[in-house]
Amino acid sequence: MSDTYNIEEAETPETLILPLDSWHRERGGRMVEFAGYWMPVQYEGIMAEHLWTREHAGLFDVSHMGQLYLAGEGLDAAVEALLPIDLSTLKVGRQRYSLLLNEEGGVLDDLMVTRWNSGLYMVVNGATKWDDIGHLREYLPDEITLSHLEEAALLALQGPEAALALASLGLTPAQPQIVAVDELGFMQSGPYLWNGVEIHASRSGYTGEDGYEISLPAEHAAAFADALCAHPSVKPIGLGARDSLRMEAGLPLYGHDLNEQIDPISAGLTFGINKRRRVEGGFPGAERIQAALAEGTATKRIGLTLQGRQAAREGAEVYHGEEKVGVLTSGGFAPSLGKPIAMADVPAALATPGTELFIDVRGKKLPAIVTPMPFVPHRYFRKGAA
Structure with a gap:
């Protein structure tokens, strides 16, 4: 998903502290304000960190992003009324890219949705998460509970050696049907145990490389990051390299390549509107989207x-x-x-x-x-x- 650092966005308003703040500073991270948080833009240099990730594995702290959990009776229908996603085909352990749209079909945010056993796990962009939470709470029916997982950290391990590094930590599946973490396919996820701590790993990311996004309790994030960085393939990487990586991958950044005036068809994100929904509609802005699909933009x-x-x-x-x-x-x-x-x-x-x-x-x-x-x-x- 698209919440990456843009080097020209650094500002100095009152900022919040993420769980790994001291961890980054101890490792020489140059801290800047982004999306309301102090975050590392680089450690040893953007170009070196970019190329290391392309060749080995980079560890990114993306805990500023919003992690949400939705559950309740009629969940799928309620979410489909707000997103152009087909939840009837989203199986447990599968993840899908989708879009939060306004009534004119403009993009309020792009996000990831994962089917957990008893509900939907959603990751939204850090810069828009409070607006997203407010929008969802306003338009979801009362039967649906929305929990903001504020006590969870989110790490992204990206690069061709990411699977090797993550598997070296000895994660064990937390449920019988879950495969080993290095056997997950792209956009698959599952719960795992690491030293008795439950984490959720999905094989996904926003660099164009193979890799994982890992949600885990914030109090264990530093120990987990230490364990990963003990592997010779892994180095901590800042948000500057994450931005250059996503640009090379042709991935849009919300607030820049995407905004409320831009529709997903002109933005090249037709894949974020699942096939059934393109025909049936029933989501905000559907009329404009269907016209754009039929007539072009x-x-x-x-x-x-x-x-x-x-x-x-x-x-x-x-x-x-x-x-x-x-x-x-x-x-x-x-x-x-x-x-x-x-x-x-x-x-x-x-x-x-x-x-x-x-x-x-x-x-x-x-x-x-x-x-x-x-x-x-x-x-x-x-x-x-x-």
């Missing part, structure tokens, strides 16, 4: 590769010839590619790969080429895939 989210090594940042204007056609919604240097990349919303007619555009950076127009996303191929672990 006026704009599209695109990827751009810039020539040269100068990066362009969010807000830079995009031109086609002398005509301004949009602005960058994300932008930066791609360490894996050795060149700058960006995302933008532009007229659909200009979204064809290979189209030549220009980006204005302080009065200088940098040439850029529309490029298919992801910029770096995803390497999720899918069972049965070659």
Whole structure:
């Protein structure tokens, strides 16, 4: 999911402290304010941490995100009235990406939903979690209970050696039907025991790499992080690298590439609206979404590769010839590619790969080429895939 750090967002209002605050500081984490919390933007450097994650395994603290648990009679119907998700096909232990939409079909948030034995576990973005909680409590019926799991930490272990590192901790399945943690497939999850502590691990993440997101009691988060970082493949990684990783993976960041005015079809997130719901509707903004599916959209989210090594940042204007056609919604240097990349919303007619555009950076127009996303191929672990 898309709550990653954008280097230009750092502010200094009153901030909250997450469970691993001292853990990050002891390891040299450079702390910044993000989504109302002190969080590590980097340890030894964004580029080095980015490349380590691509080659080995990086441990990210994403405890600022909102972890919610929903239960009650009529749960599936109540949630389907708010999200364009098909819960009839979501089995226990399976996870799915979805969207919280307003009545006009604009994106209020993007999120992950997992079926637990007795309810639904939902992870929402940190910057929007209080609004999300308020929205859900307002529109869910009284029969549905919504619990904010404030005493839980959330860690993301990402990279090609993540499964090896996590399996080395000796996690044991907490239920008979649960497979070993390194046998989970992409978007599968389960409860596990670690030194008698129950944790929930899902094979997912927001870097484009194989990996896991792990929810566990906050009081055990430091010991768990220590155990992971004792493995030679694992290093703590800051939110700066998480942002560059998600950009290379072509994944949108809420509040930048996504907002209340952008619909999921123009944003390239049609997969977040399950097939049955595309036909049946019955969720906020369904009429606009169905029209966009049938007729196309006026704009599209695109990827751009810039020539040269100068990066362009969010807000830079995009031109086609002398005509301004949009602005960058994300932008930066791609360490894996050795060149700058960006995302933008532009007229659909200009979204064809290979189209030549220009980006204005302080009065200088940098040439850029529309490029298919992801910029770096995803390497999720899918069972049965070659």
